[in-house]
Every structure is written in structure tokens, then in C-alpha cells.
Amino acid sequence: MPTAKSTLSTSDLIRATGVKVTPARMRVLELLNGAGRPLSHSDIESALVARPIDRVTLYRVLDSLVASALALKAVDTRGVYHYSAAAAHHRHSNHVHFHCTGCGGSFCLDAKPPSAPKLPRGFQLSAIAFELRGKCKSCISG
Amino acid sequence: MPTAKSTLSTSDLIRATGVKVTPARMRVLELLNGAGRPLSHSDIESALVARPIDRVTLYRVLDSLVASALALKAVDTRGVYHYSAAAAHHRHSNHVHFHCTGCGGSFCLDAKPPSAPKLPRGFQLSAIAFELRGKCKSCISG
DNA sequence: ATTCAAATGCAACTAAGTTGCATTTGAATC
DNA sequence: GATTCAAATGCAACTTAGTTGCATTTGAAT
Structure with missing residues (x-):
């Protein structure tokens, strides 16, 4: 049995920001939400090998998620960008x-x-x- | 009139770490010490155009200064490494x-x-x- | 002055990210 | 359900930052 309307679905979250709900955006946002840590572009690429997303498209999907505040972007100590779901991030904002x-x-x-x-x-x-x-x-x- | 022996000279600092005192190391460390902010590889390259240092040599000079703790390395928000003289850094470690x-x-x-x-x-x-x-x-x- | 590891310079390479453009597609409208 | 079009995608080419290998040069110890 499918869940009733517990929380906003991934597609609702994306739609609410005014951009198109595309498979790439869905898959990336769901991956970020499920990940327990910030993921790099290549982390995400590897995680989605089953049905690969174009390198550039992935960069643009990530940029759009960041622009719509659904994801956060930060550099690690090696100078590589890492992305995390904003929802997941909020669960970590009250401790160090x-x-x-x-x-x-x-x-x-x-x-x-x-x-x-x-x-x-x-x-x-x-x-x-x-x-x-x-x-x-x-x-x-x- | 040249100064007497106010503080350790740049060459003394470098020699003390056990590595060779070379023009590249001298110039880079003095530049970092004079700079009021952390400099990137390309900042340093531009600053030293008068007598250019090879790109790779500059990376290696910076690595060696970091290894000998004469300089510090940190990434900026764009993911680019920036280097600062440890001496200069200590002047900034007691405030935010x-x-x-x-x-x-x-x-x-x-x-x-x-x-x-x-x-x-x-x-x-x-x-x-x-x-x-x-x-x-x-x-x-x- | 001799010696040799350390340092340099050059070429080639990798990894991360960006830009331009032609094609495809989500979703709004009919 | 078909039409429409800006938004999104995929591909190629490019840039920027940083690294590796190797032959040559040089600081400093003897």
C-alpha cells in the first residue's frame, strides 16, 4: 500500500521551486537525501552508473538544486565541491x-x-x- | 644602513628547516610574508612575472614550504588552494x-x-x- | 674543486568544472 | 489527445588547477 501524504514527495519539492520535474533531478535529489554525507559530482556519477547521467547535465542539475535551495554546496579540503540535500542538512545544523x-x-x-x-x-x-x-x-x- | 639582527631572515628560516635556500623559495616566502591575505598559485605567479618561476616549480616550492610549516595551505570557497606565511598567520590566530x-x-x-x-x-x-x-x-x- | 642529493624546467597528463549549440522533453494550453 | 515552446539534456570542446616523470642544473657539504 502506498503511503498517504506523509511528507512532501521529492517531485513535489522540485515542482514547488518552479522548475521541471525530470528524472535526473529526481534521482539526484533522492540520492542526496538518502546519503549520510555530502557527495561530490563523481560520487554521484558512480552512484548512478546503472542509468548514467551526462557529466554536464549532472553539474547543471546540481547547480539548479543549489539555486533553488534544495541542496547545499561546499568545498572539501581537497578543493572539490560536495553537495548535500538541504533537508538532510537541517538535521545537522544544531550541533558541530x-x-x-x-x-x-x-x-x-x-x-x-x-x-x-x-x-x-x-x-x-x-x-x-x-x-x-x-x-x-x-x-x-x- | 642594513638592519643588525632584528629577527630571523627569510634565508635563515628556510635553512633552519633543512632544505636548500633557493631564489624561488626566498621570493615566494617573502611574498607570502608581505601579502596581507592568502595567495593562490596564480596570484603568486602574477606577482612574480618580473622573473617568472616555472608553474610546476612554484607548486613544489609551495608544497615544500607547507611541509616545513613555513606556510599554510587552505582552500577557498571556489575550491582553489591559497597559501599564507605561517608567521603572518600567527598574527591572525587570536581573532576571528x-x-x-x-x-x-x-x-x-x-x-x-x-x-x-x-x-x-x-x-x-x-x-x-x-x-x-x-x-x-x-x-x-x- | 669535486660531488651528489635536492631542486628545477619542461612536457605530458589528470581531474574538476564550464561554455556553446543542436536536440529532446515536461507541462501548459488548446 | 495534439500542439507548442521554454527548459532541460547530451555532446564536443575548452579552461583551470594540480600532478607525474624525467633529464638537467645547482646549493652546500666535503
Whole structure:
């Protein structure tokens, strides 16, 4: 039995932003929503090999998801863009993260992110980045 | 009149790390020390056009400065590596920075960086990133 | 002055991302 | 259901950032 109308479906989310609901957008957004971590362009390409999406189309799909705020874009320490579903991201906005430089893993900590300091007059804040970096337990002992 | 022995000279700093003192290393490190902001590979190439350094050599010089801890490497939001002199960086480690998404400028604020939250047992911290992002005064009013 | 690992310069390569353009398609309208 | 057209796609070619291999040069130790 299909679910009634629990939450907005992926297609509804996409349609609501005013762009076309296409297979590529559906598949990419669903993948991002299911992934537990930000994915790079090549991560996504590999994940969707079953029915490949053109390289350029994938870049454009990602750009459009970012433009419509359904996805977020960030660079990793190697300078590669990674994308995450905005919905998934919100589940991670109220605690800080630890990134292991050994295994590349990301860990959620209990601590809340620090609040913003006072800005100079006339400045407008749009984002705060707070990130811890180091080695996780298994990368030290292993 | 040449200065007596105020602080370590650039060549002393380089020699102390055990690598050869070469013109390329001297020029790059002095440039980084003089720059008020992190520079990309291409920033540095442009700055040194007078007597050009080979592209690859420049990458290797930068890598060696980073390896010997005389310089620091970080990616910007476009995914491009930027390098800064460690000495210059230390002058900026006790306050937070605001990055303007409009003009790309970096501003030093008075506030101190937040301290690290408690980590899970067995984790080892190596770096804390705290960064504010938004629009600066002149990018809003301009 | 000799020696040799370290550093350099060049060519070729990879990976990530972008642009232009012709073709296809989602969805609005009839 | 058929028509229409901007939006989306696919392909080729390109740019930018960074890396690798190898032959030549050079800093500094002897």
C-alpha cells in the first residue's frame, strides 16, 4: 500500500521551486537525501552508473538544486565541491561536526555551534562555519 | 644602513628547516610574508612575472614550504588552494575573520575564536575553523 | 674543486568544472 | 489527445588547477 501524504514527495519539492520535474533531478535529489554525507559530482556519477547521467547535465542539475535551495554546496579540503540535500542538512545544523583527516569521516558531536560574535556596524551575516578537524579514535589506535 | 639582527631572515628560516635556500623559495616566502591575505598559485605567479618561476616549480616550492610549516595551505570557497606565511598567520590566530561574499574581502574582527567543545573519548583535535560569511558594509550600501 | 642529493624546467597528463549549440522533453494550453 | 515552446539534456570542446616523470642544473657539504 502506498503511503498517504506523509511528507512532501521529492517531485513535489522540485515542482514547488518552479522548475521541471525530470528524472535526473529526481534521482539526484533522492540520492542526496538518502546519503549520510555530502557527495561530490563523481560520487554521484558512480552512484548512478546503472542509468548514467551526462557529466554536464549532472553539474547543471546540481547547480539548479543549489539555486533553488534544495541542496547545499561546499568545498572539501581537497578543493572539490560536495553537495548535500538541504533537508538532510537541517538535521545537522544544531550541533558541530568533527572531520577526521585520516579516514575522511565526519562525526556529529553533542556540542552546539557557537553563536556569532558582534559584527562591525553595517555588516550582514549570512553563514557561520565552525568545524573541528583532527584524527578520530580508530585512525589513532588503528 | 642594513638592519643588525632584528629577527630571523627569510634565508635563515628556510635553512633552519633543512632544505636548500633557493631564489624561488626566498621570493615566494617573502611574498607570502608581505601579502596581507592568502595567495593562490596564480596570484603568486602574477606577482612574480618580473622573473617568472616555472608553474610546476612554484607548486613544489609551495608544497615544500607547507611541509616545513613555513606556510599554510587552505582552500577557498571556489575550491582553489591559497597559501599564507605561517608567521603572518600567527598574527591572525587570536581573532576571528569575516569573509565578504560580495567583494571577496577578508576582515579581522575583535572577537576571539570560540574554544573547542568536548570531544568524544580517543579523538584528537588538530585544527578549529571558525569563519563568518556575509556582506561587508560597502558591498551592502554600494 | 669535486660531488651528489635536492631542486628545477619542461612536457605530458589528470581531474574538476564550464561554455556553446543542436536536440529532446515536461507541462501548459488548446 | 495534439500542439507548442521554454527548459532541460547530451555532446564536443575548452579552461583551470594540480600532478607525474624525467633529464638537467645547482646549493652546500666535503
